[in-house]
Amino acid sequence: MAEPEKYIISNININSLLNQDFIKEIRGLSADINAVNLVFISTERKEDPSNKQMQVIVRPLIIAHENENEVKNSVSHVTGDPELIKKTIEILQKKFGGK
Numbered sequence: 001m002a003e004p005e006k007y008i009i010s011n012i013n014i015n016s017l018l019n020q021d022f023i024k025e026i027r028g029l030s031a032d033i034n035a036v037n038l039v040f041i042s043t044e045r046k047e048d049p050s051n052k053q054m055q056v057i058v059r060p061l062i063i064a065h066e067n068e069n070e071v072k073n074s075v076s077h078v079t080g081d082p083e084l085i086k087k088t089i090e091i092l093q094k095k096f097g098g099k
Contacts, residue, residue, distance in 0.1 A: 006079045012092050013074040014038050014063060016053055017064045038063045042084060 011065045014035040015023055027033055040061040048055045059081035078085050078092075 009076050011074050012076040027077045036065045
């Protein structure tokens with residue numbers, strides 16, 4: 001498996017991807033609290049033709065801020081499977097105008 005790819009996308013703050021009522025409740029715990037990492041796992045099951053057994057392929061997709069400045073400036077890193085990254089960036093750009 002190839003090394004995961006990594007892209008930087010601007011105008012995307014992870015907090016904007018989450019339910020805002022949930023964010024308000026979490027912020028009630030501490031005024032200065034932000035989501036910095038969002039992880040998705042894609043699981044695909046395929047039959048291995050050589051031994052007729054099911055094979056499970058797990059592909060991660062991570063959207064993350066690497067520091068406080070990135071949270072403040074809405075800069076996110078998208079890492080993981082190249083196919084998932086491409087589709088995710090398209091969704092984010094359509095929904096939030098990220099670049």
